[in-house]
Amino acid sequence: MPEFDAKKVAEAHQHLHSHLPSESALRVKTLETLLEQKGLVNPATIDAWVEAYTEEIGPRRGAQVVARAWVDPAFKARLLEDAPAAIDEFGFLGKATAHLKVVENTDSVHNLVVCTLCSCYPFSILGIAPAWYKAAAYRSRAVRDPRGVLAEFGVEIGDEVEVRTWDSTAELRYLVLPQRPPATEDLDEEGLAALVTRNSMIGTDRDLGGSA
Amino acid sequence: MPEFDAKKVAEAHQHLHSHLPSESALRVKTLETLLEQKGLVNPATIDAWVEAYTEEIGPRRGAQVVARAWVDPAFKARLLEDAPAAIDEFGFLGKATAHLKVVENTDSVHNLVVCTLCSCYPFSILGIAPAWYKAAAYRSRAVRDPRGVLAEFGVEIGDEVEVRTWDSTAELRYLVLPQRPPATEDLDEEGLAALVTRNSMIGTDRDLGGSA
């Protein structure tokens, strides 16, 4: 059994820094090979996880939830009150969403989600996080310079709008509910879902292109 | 004239990260070549600076000062009162020593010098700083874990001894005055200077080997 010995782990990192091949692909290949030989992993199951998160589980799930909230006030109320139960109506409850919270954009509030300490993300509803979400530039700046970050994503936020950054420091995960774009009265739920971008549910996108 | 434009400098670092050769020797060669072609540096003068800091200016200077302080109480008093003037008695005043302060080890106090923010060092009296002094491990730990640092240097500090770490955050530079080892009564100033290690004047050495 592990003893949770941090000193031993720090030494392992130092050792591996010098003694593992520098190429990531080779390192991961070594890891998988060892795990398979020891009976600790079944490669076919890895295949299936990759397939699940490439084909099935991704931001289209979140987009469906957002579109439903736009057209169904009762669902929106449930979503804001108890997001895990609400997304479970779609069967989307899963990895890292048992403590999901939905935060709503309004004319006067814009929400932005980050994990400054690692890379927490609501997997079962948004899939794999984009690389920038997990990178130092975004993690360092989203709490300190959210307006600068948003500007880099092409989002200009007026002074009258309050920016709220949610730093995922516990097991709570945050999903931004973007505003329904104007002039979308004639779109059905599916049509609305198609307007919802992954970034709008993280908060690095704001005005969804419904009016075009 | 420069405008001290930090944004432009940050962009330069990003650009050079990708567009300069990764080998340090090549980079410095490029720098020297450009400077020489533009008339901004004379390579022979670089040679002379390297010679000065390899052959003439180094920790033997500091050791002479320490030995003098051990044998001459009046000099020691001047050194502790006004170190730049005192080292100037040897002609050692120079680069980064105009605001030198000397801090004295005693039976109950041990001093350790670091620069956590960059790599400040009293050049004209100790020469070029050792690589570890300028590295992240020493800079990060000397203020937080001085006893752990000292243990790695083979220096065990009793609980009764207070460790004082001096972080060189301004243009003041610090030189540790180590204790004169026991049983060195029959050594002259030159013999005593030979006992003084560079590390003892930074504070990563304490008990100088005089009794052997």
Add this chain to the structure above:
Amino acid sequence: MDGIHDLGGKQGYGPIDRTGEDEVFHEEWEGREWGIAQCARTPGITIDWWRHCRELILPEDYLARPYFDSWAQTDFSTYIEAGWMTYEEIAAGKSLRQDLDYGEPLEAMNLQQILDEDRAHAFRFDAEIDTPPAFVVGQQVSTQRHGHGGHTRLPQYARGRVGKIHAHHGAHVFPDWSAEGREVHQHLYSVVFDASELWPEAADRHDRVYLDLWEAYLLPVTT
């Protein structure tokens, strides 16, 4: 720990690189590592211990190597720490001992099984505890000035600062201890801070930052 991972508010990391942001995995090995992290048998570790092991990666590796590489590095370190792998095996690229029994052979799972499994990963970290919460919504609190020397979820930028309780989330597993193997539930709150409380350049900005903080990170403000 005040490690390289504690990035909130740190400066100098430059613009955000959005290259390949619409690809799920940029290279095949990334998907393999992701999958390994989902389904490999592990030596009884907690999420907080795994996070701490990732925090302990050498800072230059943490910054310079690709994201999923840090997961592989973390996995290696946890298996080494537990004695399930050795440096010799990693260097050789193959298992050199068969004397440890990790249980029944693992059956291959198919896509539908994985979708069910993902559902089963909806772990809850909260529980009922007897202790009542020390703070109420709307109350002013200040954060501890010191972080825990090991794993902690009180980032440097939010230490020694005054905020307000925005919400109470019940009692959740306290990460500082969970990373040491002790599972103890403690009241968890969302705490909201004015940006101007956190950053020198935010004096005239009306933005706010919300963090989820455990009771042990918080102190009452006496006015």
Add this chain to the structure above:
Amino acid sequence: MDGIHDLGGKQGYGPIDRTGEDEVFHEEWEGREWGIAQCARTPGITIDWWRHCRELILPEDYLARPYFDSWAQTDFSTYIEAGWMTYEEIAAGKSLRQDLDYGEPLEAMNLQQILDEDRAHAFRFDAEIDTPPAFVVGQQVSTQRHGHGGHTRLPQYARGRVGKIHAHHGAHVFPDWSAEGREVHQHLYSVVFDASELWPEAADRHDRVYLDLWEAYLLPVTT
């Protein structure tokens, strides 16, 4: 700035590597860079601006590359910023323009001249000012909680902490402004902090940390 250079108290950097500690320069290029920094003509920069330019190096480069490499990188950035070098010239490895006049050709200096020159580098950074010092030796002070967003010499680990004035050193050039081109003298003090005030694990250690801090970094403690 809260940059990668602000290393005091940061954790995870591992043991101290003393390789080659008795060599002055480990490789020839290190000596060349050292020499360049001593004698090359520079575009009217201050030591604080140069330090700030070094702080702005990408964090992964700052940590992973050899020490004197960071000096070369800093030099390049200052010459680029001043318009004395271009990216094209650096890529080409040669000067591509001769229209700028940097003054008389530089004569070669010999060893004795360098020893005299080193003596001439004993720069003083203090001056008499009219304002009397705000603090006296022995007085309790607390440090500002925020650092300057640009260059500053108040490290993160000593912000928002209570210490005591150990010594007054007169008025020295204030680095936060010097790095922006403004030379203003301000009272400078050595301030001593109990280790337990700075570090969670130092509660029962009687060690102390001394920092040299300018008056703008300090606040009186009202008891």
